[in-house]
Amino acid sequence: MTSSVKNEPENNWFKQIYNHFIDGANKLTLAIEDITNIFITSKYNPFYYHGALPQFYLWVLFISGLLLFAYYIPTIDNAYLSNKLVNAWTSVDYITNTLPFGGVVRGIHRYAGDAMVLFIFLHAIRVWFTDRYRQYRWIQWVTGVILLLMVLFIGQTGYYLVWDERSLLLTRMTVSALDALPLIGGPLKTWFLNGDTITNLTLSNFLFIHIGLSFALLFVLWLHYVRMTRPVLTPPPAVNFILVGAILLIVFLIPISSGTMANLNSQPNAYDIDWFFLFNYWLMAHMPMNVFWISMTAAAVIATILPWFVKTISAPVIPAEVVIDKCTGCSLCYRDCPYQAIEMVPAPAGSRFKLLATVNIPRCSSCGICVGACAFDAIDLPQLPDASVLTEIKSFAGAK
Amino acid sequence: MAEKKTVITLVCERAADLNDLLDSQGNITDMSDVHVVKFPCSGMIQPLMIEAALKAGASGVIVCGCQIGDCYYREGNKMIKERLLGERPPGLKKTVDRRRVIALWLSRMQKQRFISEAKEFVYRMQALDIAEAAVPKTEPTKAAPPSP
Numbered sequence: 001m002t003s004s005v006k007n008e009p010e011n012n013w014f015k016q017i018y019n020h021f022i023d024g025a026n027k028l029t030l031a032i033e034d035i036t037n038i039f040i041t042s043k044y045n046p047f048y049y050h051g052a053l054p055q056f057y058l059w060v061l062f063i064s065g066l067l068l069f070a071y072y073i074p075t076i077d078n079a080y081l082s083n084k085l086v087n088a089w090t091s092v093d094y095i096t097n098t099l100p101f102g103g104v105v106r107g108i109h110r111y112a113g114d115a116m117v118l119f120i121f122l123h124a125i126r127v128w129f130t131d132r133y134r135q136y137r138w139i140q141w142v143t144g145v146i147l148l149l150m151v152l153f154i155g156q157t158g159y160y161l162v163w164d165e166r167s168l169l170l171t172r173m174t175v176s177a178l179d180a181l182p183l184i185g186g187p188l189k190t191w192f193l194n195g196d197t198i199t200n201l202t203l204s205n206f207l208f209i210h211i212g213l214s215f216a217l218l219f220v221l222w223l224h225y226v227r228m229t230r231p232v233l234t235p236p237p238a239v240n241f242i243l244v245g246a247i248l249l250i251v252f253l254i255p256i257s258s259g260t261m262a263n264l265n266s267q268p269n270a271y272d273i274d275w276f277f278l279f280n281y282w283l284m285a286h287m288p289m290n291v292f293w294i295s296m297t298a299a300a301v302i303a304t305i306l307p308w309f310v311k312t313i314s315a316p317v318i319p320a321e322v323v324i325d326k327c328t329g330c331s332l333c334y335r336d337c338p339y340q341a342i343e344m345v346p347a348p349a350g351s352r353f354k355l356l357a358t359v360n361i362p363r364c365s366s367c368g369i370c371v372g373a374c375a376f377d378a379i380d381l382p383q384l385p386d387a388s389v390l391t392e393i394k395s396f397a398g399a400k
Numbered sequence: 401m402a403e404k405k406t407v408i409t410l411v412c413e414r415a416a417d418l419n420d421l422l423d424s425q426g427n428i429t430d431m432s433d434v435h436v437v438k439f440p441c442s443g444m445i446q447p448l449m450i451e452a453a454l455k456a457g458a459s460g461v462i463v464c465g466c467q468i469g470d471c472y473y474r475e476g477n478k479m480i481k482e483r484l485l486g487e488r489p490p491g492l493k494k495t496v497d498r499r500r501v502i503a504l505w506l507s508r509m510q511k512q513r514f515i516s517e518a519k520e521f522v523y524r525m526q527a528l529d530i531a532e533a534a535v536p537k538t539e540p541t542k543a544a545p546p547s548p
Contacts, residue, residue, distance in 0.1 A: 026508075027508065027509060030470075030507045030508050030509050031507075031509050033467065033470060033507065034467070034507050034509055034510060037467060042467050042468050042469040042470070042505075043468075043469070045469055047470075048469030048470055130472070131472075132472065228474065229474075229475070230475070332489055332490070336443075336475075336479055336488075338443075338473055338474035338475045338476070339474075365473055366440060367440055367441040367443060367444065367472075367473035367476060368439060368440050368441055368443065368444025368476075369441060369443035369444060369473060369475065369476050369479055371444045371446065372443045372444045372445055372446050372476075372479060372480060372483070373479070373489075373490070374446070374490075375446075375448065375489070375490035381440070381444070384439070384440070384444075386444075386446065386449075389437060389439075389449060390448075390449060390452055392426075392437055393408055393410075393437060393449055393452055393453045393456070393458075394452055394453070394456040396406055396408060396426075396427075396435040396437075396458075397406055397408055397435075397452075397453045397454075397456035397457050397458035398456045398457050
């Protein structure tokens with residue numbers, strides 16, 4: 001895939017500038033992490049759990065969301081249930097102001113969502129700066145972009161659910177944005193509103209999207225982790241306590257409140273922006289709709305193809321090779337491979353052993369960890385055979 | 401006086417950046433008795449290589465990978481760390497003199513730290529060589545281990 005990289009002349013000015021930038025960014029990232037290590041040791045360094053941080057907040061969101069779900073009523077008007085008006089807004093109001101600690105749970109749900117988006121961005125920036133998203137890792141990057149888009153959309157549906165004036169405005173803006181799309185715009189609008197206008201069914205659809213997509217996240221997360229052996233899913237407990245503590249602190253410092261209840265006959269036109277989730281509504285309000293859609297699509301496409309667009313820095317991957325007559329089928333390399341690139345298959349007929357290690361070439365990163373795991377010299381990097389390493393070591397160790 | 405022996409450094413090319421310290425032979429320019437072998441990842445280092453180096457007459461072996469927790473290939477430095485500690489097969493043989501092996505976990509930016517640690521290690525190995533040269537070779541078990 002990238003085998004021609006090394007032969008290209010280094011006269012491409014864009015490539016040079018980009019390489020220079022990434023090299024500096026890499027140094028900066030590592031320097032920041034070294035400084036962090038001085039204070040809290042590498043075991044608790046949150047930079048080393050950059051992928052686990054959003055994952056942890058996902059669990060926080062699931063649990064707090066479950067508690068909110070128990071009291072939330074996804075309608076815009078359910079007056080017949082009692083004398084009082086019972087709808088999404090009043091149920092959120094009940095959760096926030098009447099239920100013991102309801103406001104805290106709601107605050108946790110809101111701010112954990114913000115924190116998740118923030119940490120997803122930090123995670124993406126770190127893997128970009130440290131060049132850990134290309135070649136054998138493309139599937140993690142592409143699923144990561146999909147996950148980010150899903151998380152942003154789920155977060156936005158969360159803002160519709162509150163059903164205050166902002167929710168109404170956001171819903172209307174979304175409808176006009178969908179309407180502007182050619183061909184699929186109409187059906188998407190009908191799907192979004194669960195009908196042609198905003199009705200009780202609209203809010204139940206929002207709730208379904210909000211919760212259903214959240215569970216769909218788990219499926220995409222599985223794809224995100226599928227080629228990684230022992231993915232780091234949880235930060236150490238001490239870091240978790242700090243993460244929850246930080247959220248609680250913000251909840252108490254800046255309590256959540258709703259705006260006034262949405263009134264379908266009103267025309268709200270101004271609202272506070274949550275920059276983590278609602279930045280695209282700001283863009284929508286400040287540019288023509290077609291420019292908005294084109295720029296959004298372009299941003300998503302560029303982010304997705306970044307691993308192929310950037311064919312720089314590191315050398316092409318030359319996969320490890322198994323020495324068939326030396327392999328004993330002990331599966332140490334299979335266990336240690338960080339990318340699940342080694343598969344144990346039945347050994348060919350006539351072999352003394354039951355299993356044989358094989359390399360799944362597209363997954364191989366050429367890191368040599370399998371070589372370090374092999375006590376039988378049975379797996380090798382073609383560009384750096386361990387026999388030649390041993391010869392070099394022996395000749396220099398013997399030299400006086 | 402014992403003869404000056406080599407210290408072999410097995411280093412991940414993404415860990416402490418030693419490129420501008422090396423001469424064409426792979427020795428560190430102002431520490432000519434330290435030879436550097438670079439690997440794509442410290443996880444590629446076999447305990448066997450450490451044994452071979454010491455057996456061939458190296459005075460000591462420095463293993464250098466990235467900061468634990470950070471590895472370009474996710475787990476390489478953790479693997480070699482566990483192998484050195486005997487927590488993951490294949491491990492280092494029990495006969496290997498543990499005083500002659502040191503592991504450093506240094507990021508790309510920590511070249512100076514590497515130099516100071518390597519200098520101290522070389523100094524310690526020279527002291528060890530002198531101390532061991534003073535003990536008669538015929539004695540298989542050490543009555544009094546020389547202080548490192």
